[in-house]
Structures are given as structure tokens and as C-alpha cells.
Amino acid sequence: MNWEMITGIASSIIALCALLFSFWQGHITRKHNRISVKPHLTTWEESNPQEGHYKVALHNNGIGPALIKNFTIKVDGEIIEGEKTEKIEKALEILFPNLGYTSNHSWFQEGYAMSANEGKTIVEISFQNPEKVNPSVVKSAIERADVIVEYESMYGEKFTFDSKKLKSNNMLHAGN
Numbered sequence: 001m002n003w004e005m006i007t008g009i010a011s012s013i014i015a016l017c018a019l020l021f022s023f024w025q026g027h028i029t030r031k032h033n034r035i036s037v038k039p040h041l042t043t044w045e046e047s048n049p050q051e052g053h054y055k056v057a058l059h060n061n062g063i064g065p066a067l068i069k070n071f072t073i074k075v076d077g078e079i080i081e082g083e084k085t086e087k088i089e090k091a092l093e094i095l096f097p098n099l100g101y102t103s104n105h106s107w108f109q110e111g112y113a114m115s116a117n118e119g120k121t122i123v124e125i126s127f128q129n130p131e132k133v134n135p136s137v138v139k140s141a142i143e144r145a146d147v148i149v150e151y152e153s154m155y156g157e158k159f160t161f162d163s164k165k166l167k168s169n170n171m172l173h174a175g176n
Helices: 003-035 086-095 135-144
Strands: 041-048 053-060 066-075 101-105 119-127 145-152 158-162 172-174
Touching: 041 135, 041 145, 041 158, 053 145, 066 086, 086 101, 086 119, 135 145
Parallel strands: 041 172
Antiparallel strands: 041 053, 053 119, 066 145, 101 119, 145 158
16 A cells, blocks of 8 residues: 555544544534423412412523414313303303302413513412412312413424323412
């Protein structure tokens, strides 16, 4: 073998290594980019039994926007049908029959982009006679209800938030 042949082989090996390194670096960069826009939805529950005030909020604590595709409410495993906030109003009527309350609620339209670190109240309820409403009744009602949100990342990765399956993410907080 002469030096020219050795130099040619060495140059080819170096070029091949550079090409493989470039592919590997591209793969890692693409993986990092997907992670850098990954949303993560979870709920947060607050309660103040003395004042009869309860709240459930949906938060995106991921680092990218959550593109909402579907928002479903279930009570006792049955899907609640309705337009806009009607689903939540119907669920409250099922969960708290014959209890006087006022409520505020939100709904999530398909296509809504929930930004990172954004939170929205799903339902906030205040009972008119809090002394007549046992906190265990409210806790039981929350356990009967299920919020399901289908959403995507900016890269089209599909995710599903299901409050029944992710109860470990929920936190019940006394006070405001």
C-alpha cells in the first residue's frame, strides 16, 4: 500500500464518520424539538367547605401548547351531551340534585390552543347553604365525574387526559 491509498481510505472513513454523526445529531435534535413543545394537561381541585366553595381547573403544565381536539364530560360512566357549557350544567344537575348553588364554568372548543402554563377553570361552584353540604358529598360527586380531553402537540402527537385514570395527578386543596 502506498500513502495515496492510505490517505484515500482514511479520508473515506472520516467522511463516513462525519455523515453518521450528522444523521445521529439530526435525530437527537428532532427528538429534542418534539420534547420542547410537549404539552401535559392535569387538573387542580380547590375546596373551602366552610364557605361551600369548590373549584376544578384544567392546567397545561407542559412546555408547549395543547391543541384541544375533544372535550368530554362523563358522570357515572355516561357521556353528557350538550353544546358549550350545557354539558357541565347537566353534569352538575345530576351530581347535586336539590342543592342550591351558583356556578361558573368553561368549555373547550375543538381547535383551542391552551398555551404552556395556562390554566382554565372547568367548574366553580358555591353552595347557598354550605352547612347543609357535607364535604364528603362533594368529594363523592367529583369521583363520579370524569373529564376527558383529547389534545395534540404542535407536532401532531396525540395525547388523552382522563381524570379517572390520572387521579394521582389531582390534588384536593383546602382553602384558596
